[in-house]
Amino acid sequence: MARATQHKLAGCSNLALMGHVLPTFDEHLAPCDLLHFIHARALGDHAQPADMEESPALLLLPDDVEIERIVQLIERRGGYARHGWADARDVDVTVRHGDRLTIVCVANRRSEPYRGALTYRCADGSLQHLHIGIGGLRIGLIIISNDEVIGCAMGGDAAEGAWFVRGMRSSMMFSGSEGVVAPCGNGLRLSAAQSGRFQLRRPEGWNGLRTCRLLLSGNVLPASVHIEGAHLTLPYVSEDERGVTDSYLLLPEGPAPEPIRVDLCALLRARAQMLRTAIDPPPDDGADPAPSLTDAFRLFVSIADALEALADQPFTLDTYATVWQRATSACELAVAALTRELARARSNRFTGALSEAQYAAIEARLRAALERVARASLRYERE
Numbered sequence: 001m002a003r004a005t006q007h008k009l010a011g012c013s014n015l016a017l018m019g020h021v022l023p024t025f026d027e028h029l030a031p032c033d034l035l036h037f038i039h040a041r042a043l044g045d046h047a048q049p050a051d052m053e054e055s056p057a058l059l060l061l062p063d064d065v066e067i068e069r070i071v072q073l074i075e076r077r078g079g080y081a082r083h084g085w086a087d088a089r090d091v092d093v094t095v096r097h098g099d100r101l102t103i104v105c106v107a108n109r110r111s112e113p114y115r116g117a118l119t120y121r122c123a124d125g126s127l128q129h130l131h132i133g134i135g136g137l138r139i140g141l142i143i144i145s146n147d148e149v150i151g152c153a154m155g156g157d158a159a160e161g162a163w164f165v166r167g168m169r170s171s172m173m174f175s176g177s178e179g180v181v182a183p184c185g186n187g188l189r190l191s192a193a194q195s196g197r198f199q200l201r202r203p204e205g206w207n208g209l210r211t212c213r214l215l216l217s218g219n220v221l222p223a224s225v226h227i228e229g230a231h232l233t234l235p236y237v238s239e240d241e242r243g244v245t246d247s248y249l250l251l252p253e254g255p256a257p258e259p260i261r262v263d264l265c266a267l268l269r270a271r272a273q274m275l276r277t278a279i280d281p282p283p284d285d286g287a288d289p290a291p292s293l294t295d296a297f298r299l300f301v302s303i304a305d306a307l308e309a310l311a312d313q314p315f316t317l318d319t320y321a322t323v324w325q326r327a328t329s330a331c332e333l334a335v336a337a338l339t340r341e342l343a344r345a346r347s348n349r350f351t352g353a354l355s356e357a358q359y360a361a362i363e364a365r366l367r368a369a370l371e372r373v374a375r376a377s378l379r380y381e382r383e
Contacts, residue, residue, distance in 0.1 A: 002027040006034040009058070014077055016059040016070075084120040091116070097123045102144040104130065111136045113160050122147070130167055135160035143183065148203065151183040162196075169203040169230075176236065184259055187251035190234065198234040198248075206232050209250045212317060215243040218267040219328070220321040223248055255314040264320055268311040271327070272304035278372035280365070290362050292341040293369060296334040300373075303327045335373055342366045 003026035009015060017035075026032040035058065061070070071081040084093035084104060091114050092107040102122065108114045118130040128147050134140050135156045140163070143151035148170040154163045155178045164173035172181050176196025182189045187209055190198055206227050211234070213223040221242065226233040238245050251257065256264060282294040310323050342363065349359040 003032050003034070006032060010034045012058070014079070016061050016073065018061050018065070019063050022060070080121055080125065082121075084118065086114070086118050087116045088114060093118055093120065095120045100145060101150075104142040104144060105139070106132060106134065106142070107139045108134050108136060120144075128167075130165060132166070133162065133164045135163065138163075140165070150202075151181050151188070153180045153182075154178060169201070171199075171201040173199040174236075175199075176238075179236075182259075184249075184251065185257040187249065187257065189247050189249055189260070190236065191245075191247040192236055192238060195238045196236050198232075198236055200232045200234070201230050203230060205230050206250070208252050210253065210317075212249050212251075212321075213237070214246045214249060216246045217243050218271060218324055219243065220317060220324065225250075249317070251317065254316060256317055256320070260317075261314070264315075265311040268307045268320075268324075272307040272311075274372060274375055275300040275304045275307075275331075279369045290341050290345070290366060292334075292337040293365060296338055296369065299330060299334050303330055331373060335370065338366055338370055338373075342370075 002023060006023060006026075022033070022035055024031060024033045059073075074081040083095040086093055086106070088110075090109040092109065094105040094107075096103040096105075102120070104118065104120050106118060113133065113135045115133045116131070118132055119127055120130065121127055128144075130142065130149070132140070132142075134154060138155040138160075140152060140154040142149060142165055144167070147168065149165050149167040149172060150170070152165050152172050154165070154174070156163045156174075157177050162173055162175045163179070165171060174192060174196050176192050176194040179192035179196070179198070180190065181198070181200070182191075188200070192198075206225075211223045211225045213221045215221065219242075223234070232250075234248060234250075236245070236248060249260065251260065255261070278300055279293055279297040282297060306323060307327060310320065345354060345359055345362045345366070348354040349356070354362070
């Protein structure tokens with residue numbers, strides 16, 4: 001390993017090492033000084049950038065070399081010392097390039113909010129700019145494609161004001177706290193911890209997209225947005241009487257994109273599994289002291305079959321919403337029947353029709369079933 005590492009380093013055409021200590025042995029402690037074969041020369045504290053430029057391919061720099069000298073060395077040799085920076089101190093910018101996307105990460109190390117311009121270098125070496133607003137001691141991640149902002153994840157607090165990211169023809173802004181705008185094919189997925197207002201802009205506009213609200217319970221509800229040309233405004237509600245929001249979806253018509261479908265399939269399979277285990281199978285002799293439990297068991301099994309059948313095939317959001325709502329309505333009927341059964345058991349206990357032991361057995365089964373159904377759909381959690 002050590003010999004192979006030295007061999008690779010010795011073959012580099014543009015490399016600098018820090019410090020005066022070089023490895024001279026391999027992994028077997030045998031002499032190995034391949035790096036000396038290219039005559040690495042140490043540069044003293046007074047070496048000038050011109051000296052560095054004329055040095056061999058492998059440079060040996062002192063431990064206390066200043067960062068400015070390293071920057072000059074890289075730039076004089078045709079490299080890029082920085083791929084991203086801000087127009088203020090204590091704001092760190094990191095850039096990563098992928099096959100199709102560029103990721104810009106910004107960290108505001110100041111205690112006060114930062115409003116300014118970021119400069120980042122594209123994969124082809126050109127420079128582009130972003131205008132950004134982020135709270136103090138917050139971090140953000142920006143996704144860029146073809147020099148346009150297509151997604152972001154920003155930390156923040158509503159008291160700090162809105163955060164925003166602006167490119168040349170695209171922008172994203174949120175008036176609440178931390179928020180996420182994730183690209184999903186030609187659509188978007190938006191999520192935030194608090195209610196607020198998303199304002200988005202993109203050059204291709206928003207034609208052909210529909211908006212819906214996905215709850216943590218799995219329900220999909222219609223949502224409204226205001227569109228004016230390339231601008232879109234979405235009122236984001238994090239929680240109301242209908243439930244807690246998971247995210248808002250802006251998606252084209254047709255089958256759900258793969259990232260969304262994967263999440264919805266997980267909800268379908270999880271709910272199906274909870275319903276299958278909500279009630280124990282009825283006795284083999286068919287003599288169940290709580291008949292509603294037997295009916296609910298069969299109903300839950302049929303609902304679980306329908307949910308798993310949908311998860312095994314491509315589906316649209318409309319199909320998902322319809323199947324999920326049918327399951328919810330059927331569960332409501334079963335829950336109502338189980339609740340009546342529990343009330344009837346309590347009444348029979350008070351009248352003496354059931355002994356304490358009989359009531360305890362029935363009550364335990366009914367209560368366990370109701371609790372499991374509640375976990376299978378957050379709709380009943382508050383009840």
